[in-house]
Amino acid sequence: MGTSIPIIDFAKASSSPEQLAGELLTACTDWGFFFVENHPIEQQDIDDIFALERRFFAQALSEKTKAPYIAAKNAGYKPASSYGADGRFTDPREAISINKWPSDSHTRTAILPPILSEARPQIHSFQHQVQSFTKQLLQLIALALNLPPTTFARNHDPEKENFDNFELMHYPPVTASSPSASEGIPAFRISPHTDWGTLTLLFQSSVGGLEVRPPHYTSPTPSYSSEQWTPAPALSDKILINIGDMLEFWTAGKLKSTWHRVVPTAAEGGLDRYTFAYFLHPDRDCVLVPMEGMEKEGWVPRYEGRGRTAEEHIHARIRAVHGGKEKVTPKKDEDVVNSAAQTGLPVVEAQA
Numbered sequence: 087m088g089t090s091i092p093i094i095d096f097a098k099a100s101s102s103p104e105q106l107a108g109e110l111l112t113a114c115t116d117w118g119f120f121f122v123e124n125h126p127i128e129q130q131d132i133d134d135i136f137a138l139e140r141r142f143f144a145q146a147l148s149e150k151t152k153a154p155y156i157a158a159k160n161a162g163y164k165p166a167s168s169y170g171a172d173g174r175f176t177d178p179r180e181a182i183s184i185n186k187w188p189s190d191s192h193t194r195t196a197i198l199p200p201i202l203s204e205a206r207p208q209i210h211s212f213q214h215q216v217q218s219f220t221k222q223l224l225q226l227i228a229l230a231l232n233l234p235p236t237t238f239a240r241n242h243d244p245e246k247e248n249f250d251n252f253e254l255m256h257y258p259p260v261t262a263s264s265p266s267a268s269e270g271i272p273a274f275r276i277s278p279h280t281d282w283g284t285l286t287l288l289f290q291s292s293v294g295g296l297e298v299r300p301p302h303y304t305s306p307t308p309s310y311s312s313e314q315w316t317p318a319p320a321l322s323d324k325i326l327i328n329i330g331d332m333l334e335f336w337t338a339g340k341l342k343s344t345w346h347r348v349v350p351t352a353a354e355g356g357l358d359r360y361t362f363a364y365f366l367h368p369d370r371d372c373v374l375v376p377m378e379g380m381e382k383e384g385w386v387p388r389y390e391g392r393g394r395t396a397e398e399h400i401h402a403r404i405r406a407v408h409g410g411k412e413k414v415t416p417k418k419d420e421d422v423v424n425s426a427a428q429t430g431l432p433v434v435e436a437q438a
């Protein structure tokens with residue numbers, strides 16, 4: 087399937103890193119999203135994580151909720167329709183967040199529900215592969231910006247606890263139609279949002295539905311009814327990577343943290359969708375200030391936060407999602423329909 091989202095060939099990391107860095111920079115400043123082919127993560131290991139999450143999500147709710155989501159840790163199981171990426175809504179998606187495990191003792195003692203608990207070595211080794219890949223990516227992004235190679239990587243220490251989130255996700259089948267479909271308002275499998283951290287690596291299998299807001303829409307928040315978003319198809323041999331809010335902040339908006347959502351397309355909304363993501367975050371004490379020389383007059387940050395530490399920022403974002411849980415009546419232009427939203431399951435605090 088074709089895509090207008092840029093595709094980056096990671097084989098160039100050894101043969102022509104400067105060309106690769108240039109392509110990365112264009113993708114990050116334009117779309118904020120790109121696919122990576124010929125990446126260093128073993129396909130068999132990716133397939134094995136998909137197999138693991140299918141077994142995990144197939145269990146009864148009572149098994150999965152043995153490790154419920156704890157906001158302070160940003161870890162645990164979140165039932166479908168219990169929270170929304172946009173805190174005003176609920177999304178028909180279940181997920182489990184797993185923290186980074188910097189040491190063997192983290193690996194041994196992390197609280198995990200059945201099936202995942204027996205897969206600690208597999209999860210640990212996958213985390214390691216992703217972390218060394220993200221280190222390379224951060225170095226290339228620094229190179230692309232003409233900065234010393236360790237500029238970003240030194241604030242993402244794999245040996246430290248932080249808010250990295252390895253998240254397994256399952257979207258049960260939903261209907262593609264919604265009461266307001268005639269007005270062009272889609273139903274969502276995950277409501278529109280930007281990601282909070284540095285970079286997100288998304289692994290998709292075969293069922294699509296992810297859509298990205300194209301760069302020509304420049305207003306800070308999207309209009310839900312009048313914009314045409316671009317599909318980011320499920321290309322299972324490629325990793326989809328996007329810039330998060332913090333990297334956008336450090337670069338004063340040069341690299342884009344782009345809005346995205348998952349919709350139940352007519353062809354695929356009736357199918358189970360499985361994905362998993364690694365949300366890369368900086369060290370907790372890393373301070374959010376635009377880098378010297380990057381800030382241009384007129385730049386309006388996406389959120390209040392200059393001078394906050396990453397930890398303060400993440401807690402504020404978790405509170406914003408939690409505090410926004412009371413349903414609001416959307417303004418006309420922002421009207422949203424989430425047809426599969428209400429199942430009466432308990433509400434938990436959540437991170438996008």
Ligand SMILES: O=C(O)CCC(=O)C(=O)O
Pocket residue numbers: 255276281288296346347348361362363438
């Ligand atoms: O599962 C997907 O396709 C996207 C998930 C996502 O955007 C998120 O969890 O932040």
Ligand SMILES: [Fe+2]
Pocket residue numbers: 279280281286346438
């Ligand atoms: Fe996201």
